[in-house]
Amino acid sequence: MAISGALTSEVERISILKRLALLDTPNEERFDRITRLASSVLNCRFATITLIDTDRQWFKSSFNIDLKESARDIAFCSHTIYETGPFIVPDTQKDPRFKDNPFVLGEPHIRFYAGIRLIVDGCAVGTLCVLDTKPHDLSENQLFQLEKLAELANAEICREEHTELSKQITEYQDRLEQTQKLTRVRSTILEKVVNAESLHSVLFDIVDAIEGEYPNKRCSILLLQEGKLRKGAAPSLPEFYNDAIDGLQIGHGVGSCGNAAATNSPTVVEDISTHPYWDGFHKLAAKAGLASCWSQPIRGANGNVIGTFAVYHSYKAIPTPEEVILIEQFAHIASIAIERDIANDLIWNQANYDTLTGLPNRNLMLDHLDLAIKAAKRENDKVAVLFLDLDNFKDINDTLGHDVGDELLKDCAKRLKQNVRANDTVSRLGGDEFVLILSSINNLSSVDDIIQKLLEVIAEPFLIDVERVHTSGSLGVTLYPDDADNTKDLLKYADQAMYKAKASGKNSYKYYTLDMHEAAVKRLSLLNDLRYAVKNNELFVEYQPITTLSNGQILKAEALLRWQHPQKGRIPPDEFIPLAEESGLIIEISDWVFNEVCRNVKYWQSQYRRDLQISINTSPSHYFHQESNITDWLNRLLEMNISARSILLEVTENLLMKADAEVSRKLFQFRQAGVGIALDDFGTGYSSISYLKKFPTDFIKIDKSFVKTMTDVSNDKVLCEAIIIMAKKLGIKVVAEGIETREQFEILKGMECDYGQGYYIARPMSKLDFESLLKATSTVSSAS
Secondary structure (H helix, E strand, C coil): CHHHHHHHHHHHHHHHHHHHCCCCCCCCHHHHHHHHHHHHHCCCCEEEEEEECCCEEEEEEEECCCCCEEEHHHCCHHHHCCCCCCEEECCHHHCCCCCCCHHHHCCCCCCEEEEEEEEECCEEEEEEEEEECCCCCCCHHHHHHHHHHHHHHHHHHHCCCHHHHHHHHHHHHHHHHHHHHHHHHHHHHHHHHHCCCCHHHHHHHHHHHHHHHCCCCEEEEEEEECCEEEEEECCCCCHHHHHHHCCEECCCCCHHHHHHHHHCCCEEECCCCCCHHHCCCHHHHHHHCCCEEEEEEEECCCCCEEEEEEEEECCCCCCCHHHHHHHHHHHHHHHHHHHHHHHHHHHHHHHHECCCCCCECHHHHHHHHHHHHHHHHHHCCEEEEEEEEECCHHHHHHHHCHHHHHHHHHHHHHHHHHCCCCCCEEEEEECCEEEEEEEEECCHHHHHHHHHHHHHHHHCCEEECCEEECCCEEEEEEEECCCCCCHHHHHHHHHHHHHHHHHCCCCEEEECCHHHHHHHHHHHHHHHHHCCCCCCCCEEEEEEEEEECCCCCEEEEEEEEEEEECCCEEECHHHHHHHHHHHCHHHHHHHHHHHHHHHHHHHHHHHCCCCCEEEEECCHHHHHCCCCCCCHHHHHHHHCCCCHHHEEEEECHHHHHHCCHHHHHHHHHHHHHCCEEEEEEECCCCCHHHHHHHCCCCEEEECHHHHHCCCCCCHHHHHHHHHHHHHHHHCCEEEECCCCCHHHHHHHHHCCCCEECCCCCCCCECHHHHHHHHHHCCCCCCCC
């Protein structure tokens, strides 16, 4: 059955071949064009269109092969007609089927063959093939081209009217040529772009490459900048013409390019001399020898106009549809180069300028400072580096919002720039920190004058969204070469001087001194030691008793962190706790304090006082920290089987000022679990009362600044009494801190203040001393 089917197919194939009436006919250009094209496109020496007869291979068209026919049994194409796809022989000498073929051993010495069958009515009647005298391999694109050419050959075999097919081949050749031209232009331009050559150079090469491929065209590229067209590249146009249109304001009907840019659409002017768009430019165009202009907007990736591409002729002309497509493609090529340049500028600006204020950022500031130092060294001048930090900026952000804070920073940047010299640098490091570089300094009085002016303008009120905002500046100053001879030290010392100014009362400035550096070194050394204090058991907790004023019972105590340095002795809390806050070590230290207090309170409750409560100072950082959740302390209480009421957390107004929904959730979570919340240092903040409504509060601790100077006739007494009355109305207990005299004790007791704390009652004491005090006043019987 298989043999019968094969014979039937062969008979049918030969029948169709005879019906075509192509065998033994003269050569025809329509077929010869295909073989020439195949040889060129696929880069092979020979190409043929063959028809496979009963016992012969007949060449309807052959390129570079002087044969009309050959025996079928030695024909490569005899194999091809039975393949469903292209039949490829990369190297005939390595293929046992063909290594002894006479066309391999003798003329034309075929080493490579690639053929594809020609199908008519479902039967293979012949092939289109390419051959070469050296081995080959075809790419996917070349195989695609071979298939497309085979389709053309198929169409020629079947077509009665040859004129249409010839036209298609011509069009294919033209398109291929156009594609090759465009490919050459693109390759040239993209190589320039990749090599990061200047935009002017790339645009010139675009125009040069286009005019080289299309000699009858005079091209121009204009760039759109701030509503005006600026010179890009137009080497074939007269310079007087380019100068005349440089800076042309775009608009409807303003020349071909001005209109194209304004309307974001192509503009074709066939006759410049009569077209209304060219009113006012007729003489200019005539002098330049320009008769027609076709302008295409150059669009960026977002579709917005970034320039124009124009084609001029010395005669009246309108573009063909093909030329319209070409112009669009030329404009697209130009857009690649322009957008690359825009992107490079954007990247450079983002790397060197602050996006909020537009001032130089740290990178560019360092470059400017380095240049200023080199110039000062050359001219024997000085350079002043000013480190400015806004006072209370965080409070403005927290109370008025970050939008107001951003506007404040922008306004500050403007004021700073307006009050320095043109050759000085104003930069923003980030946050509310600015660095100013004053170059060519001959005497310090000029520096003082500038600084005084800067502090004055910053202290003037800002009007932001109808809101009057007040701030001031703290400023540190270093001098080159007096204080340092390099950028790193100048900035570091200016920063240290700024902190000294801020510590001195803000809205002031300080020159750097050696003492500041020594203090900074000491501070850094202390911070390094603090990192190991927990691990080395250098930290410990003291307890200051808190008594009930009505009967003197010790029901509470405040846990106070202490540090005994092995070499430096006891370090005051006001020296190391701010360091712990700034460095983030406060999280680890607070966890250690909590665990220490838990162990002690559990034992003391079992031995001396069941209702003992220890208060722990908590850091705002712990509530905001994402990785270490302070509410994990609740799990620790459960693990140790300690009542939540054994612990009182003291929070500061600073936390409540910055509290977001997550912080509020954590505070309420503690409250719901039974852990008490105390608002520490009450009365010192301008908005403390509002927090009593907003956040859970069990205790308020009257700040010691009110108690310390309180007498029976002082205003502080009135304030304390008002706080106590208000707290009682709200159901909040009151602890008065800083009680140092009997008079203060009695006054607070008479006001019915709930609890007292201070040196008059008891100083902070060690764990053992506090335990002895509890033992002496124990309410837990020995039997229990």
